[in-house]
Amino acid sequence: MGRWEPNGRGRLERAALELYQERGFEQTTVAEIAKRAGLTERTFFRHFADKREVLFWDAGALQELLVSTVARMPDSAAPIDAVAAALEVAGALLQERREYSRKRQAVIAANPELHERELIKLASLGSAMAEVLRRRGVREPTASLTAEAGIAVFKVAFGSWVDETTSRDLPQLIRESLDELRSVTARR
Amino acid sequence: MGRWEPNGRGRLERAALELYQERGFEQTTVAEIAKRAGLTERTFFRHFADKREVLFWDAGALQELLVSTVARMPDSAAPIDAVAAALEVAGALLQERREYSRKRQAVIAANPELHERELIKLASLGSAMAEVLRRRGVREPTASLTAEAGIAVFKVAFGSWVDETTSRDLPQLIRESLDELRSVTARR
């Protein structure tokens, strides 16, 4: 295990989120985060590739969840429905950590650099879903477009979920958002 | 005008793109860009907020073009059609600089930091379009969803346009991409 206290990575995460909240992302130095976690700056960069990544390192798990859920859907499911089902599963997971998600999102919204990082994580989720759709026999550009549409649906639904004072259900919001997309794109 | 040669900003842009192509983004220092442009590092940062922005500073013009085009559409136009029309106009503009667009995109694709910056520029275009839709009386979440769908359509169409050896028409690819999105989201 570690040299002194266990779970150095977790302490770094917690310290970073706290300090980003208290002083803002730019006004926080990595040395300060490390100090609050009882570690050194050098160790921070062994756990996280950069100062932003500390807020996003769990994105990999979310991506695996999305991919495996899409992969498990019956072949009869339309691509957009497979994607929507996966997003609802992921939404249910996020739902369990609503307070954490809100805090984190407030920090991200307050800083453009963090917003950039969030966007590339979402884009990565999209690419992964397009890839699994292709493995299911969906051709391009249908696969990419379906995945991108899914990401768009998720972004809007997640935004509503975070903003609202009354806590509506995230999977439900995702369904409603997809319905709205269908209306928006429907030919009249 | 400038102190010696005119158009320092343009020289910096050109030098940066060249060096990013030759050695890659990370392997290029700002001092090297400035030197090739006959200027200093300090002056580079007066023209561009950071090392990435030199490839994206013209995004503002594209955004204005999109916004004004949406704003000029007749009230009878459906939101998605207004957005699509604006994207086609923007696509026609990009079409005129195909070689430059390709070079630039190759550089961006080769570096995650540049990809991040591109994504936030696209997100900014989306926000601007959502805003102009709201001014046209479109409510949320319809406005955001329409704009996000437009960005998704554009991303896929632009990707095809850049990849293909035979140069198909970008506005045409955008129309086809929107048609594909309609098919993908259509209820069966």
Add this chain to the structure above:
DNA sequence: TCAGACGATGGCAGCTGCTGTCATCAAGTA
């Protein structure tokens, strides 16, 4: 024509993010 305003640039110091390298320490293993 000349003095001063103004805008763009150079030069320099300094902070911070991030990396490479080597030493150190705790715990497990033969």
Add this chain to the structure above:
DNA sequence: TACTTGATGACAGCAGCTGCCATCGTCTGA
């Protein structure tokens, strides 16, 4: 008990980026 292994500390150093002030060319008004 000696050796290995994995996480950490310590330190040097580069590059991105900023603040500050000096400098230079051009424009403007008397």
